[in-house]
Amino acid sequence: MAGSVHTVAVIGAGKIGELMLSGLLRSGWPVDRLLATARRPARAEELAARYGVRVVDNLTAVDEAEVLAISVKPQDAGALLEEIGPKVPADKLVISLCAGLPTTFFSRRLPEGTPVVRVMTNTPALVDEAMTAISAGAHATGTHLALAEEMFKPLGATLRVPESQQDAVTALSGSGPAYFYLLVEAMIDAGILLGLPRQVAHELIVQTAIGSAVMLRDSGEHPVKLREAVTSPAGTTISAVRELEKHGVRAALLAALEAARDRARELAAQAD
Numbered sequence: 001m002a003g004s005v006h007t008v009a010v011i012g013a014g015k016i017g018e019l020m021l022s023g024l025l026r027s028g029w030p031v032d033r034l035l036a037t038a039r040r041p042a043r044a045e046e047l048a049a050r051y052g053v054r055v056v057d058n059l060t061a062v063d064e065a066e067v068l069a070i071s072v073k074p075q076d077a078g079a080l081l082e083e084i085g086p087k088v089p090a091d092k093l094v095i096s097l098c099a100g101l102p103t104t105f106f107s108r109r110l111p112e113g114t115p116v117v118r119v120m121t122n123t124p125a126l127v128d129e130a131m132t133a134i135s136a137g138a139h140a141t142g143t144h145l146a147l148a149e150e151m152f153k154p155l156g157a158t159l160r161v162p163e164s165q166q167d168a169v170t171a172l173s174g175s176g177p178a179y180f181y182l183l184v185e186a187m188i189d190a191g192i193l194l195g196l197p198r199q200v201a202h203e204l205i206v207q208t209a210i211g212s213a214v215m216l217r218d219s220g221e222h223p224v225k226l227r228e229a230v231t232s233p234a235g236t237t238i239s240a241v242r243e244l245e246k247h248g249v250r251a252a253l254l255a256a257l258e259a260a261r262d263r264a265r266e267l268a269a270q271a272d
Contacts, residue, residue: 008151009035009065011058011080012072013047016097019125019155020069021051026128027154035061062087067147070106071097074267081109090114093144095151097121099170100267103137103163115140117148118166120174121155130156131173135163171260179256184209 008024010017013036021036034053038044044055062068062084072080077098088094090111096103096118103116110116116137121130132152136145149158161169184205191201215226231237244250
């Protein structure tokens with residue numbers, strides 16, 4: 001399937017579905033090879049006006065598209081599959097962007113042998129810097145995975161992982177941007193507390209975050225080594241790190257990611 005342009009339907013084009021639509025269009029995917037569905041008529045009109053894609057009902061999408069990218073809320077996936085499941089030919093590729101839902105959730109509700117690929121991306125797809133993890137269901141082949149990679153690579157980086165790791169991926173990179181934004185927000189507030197104007201604090205922290213991320217990506221160094229390079233004996237940085245450790249920042253992050261992973265599992269259990 002990879003190597004040629006397929007018709008893709010984004011079923012349930014909410015925030016994540018829209019990220020996929022816009023990314024495919026930016027990458028040069030032909031607009032006449034994209035379909036979208038939306039629950040609300042106003043949302044359908046918005047998508048059609050913004051992207052020029054044809055917005056159709058779910059059954060038309062199933063009939064016309066070769067790839068069905070399902071991006072509804074996890075709690076809505078069961079009802080959607082009751083509607084479309086019997087109509088999905090087993091040779092169509094189903095891509096799930098539903099947080100927490102395993103591929104078995106879909107395979108039990110689709111014709112025997114339907115290939116399902118589970119995908120977890122994140123919101124930096126808006127600036128083509130997403131981290132997207134891709135996992136094969138029981139009937140998905142290397143060709144199906146290659147097609148999923150082809151669709152998501154324009155949005156940023158892609159990584160194949162075993163599906164057993166997807167809940168951890170959801171906690172780490174799927175929700176990850178929120179943790180960074182919270183940290184940046186707190187650091188800006190700290191800059192204001194120290195006497196800096198908000199805009200100055202914002203510019204200082206945002207560029208520091210970008211520079212640090214690029215160093216992590218491009219240097220190949222372990223984050224501990226990079227941190228130690230900033231941490232002089234008896235200096236300002238070690239004083240700050242001591243306070244972070246004293247307040248349990250590391251332990252809080254560990255607990256937060258465990259909570260996010262557990263919530264992904266709860267969503268799957270509730271949907272089932």
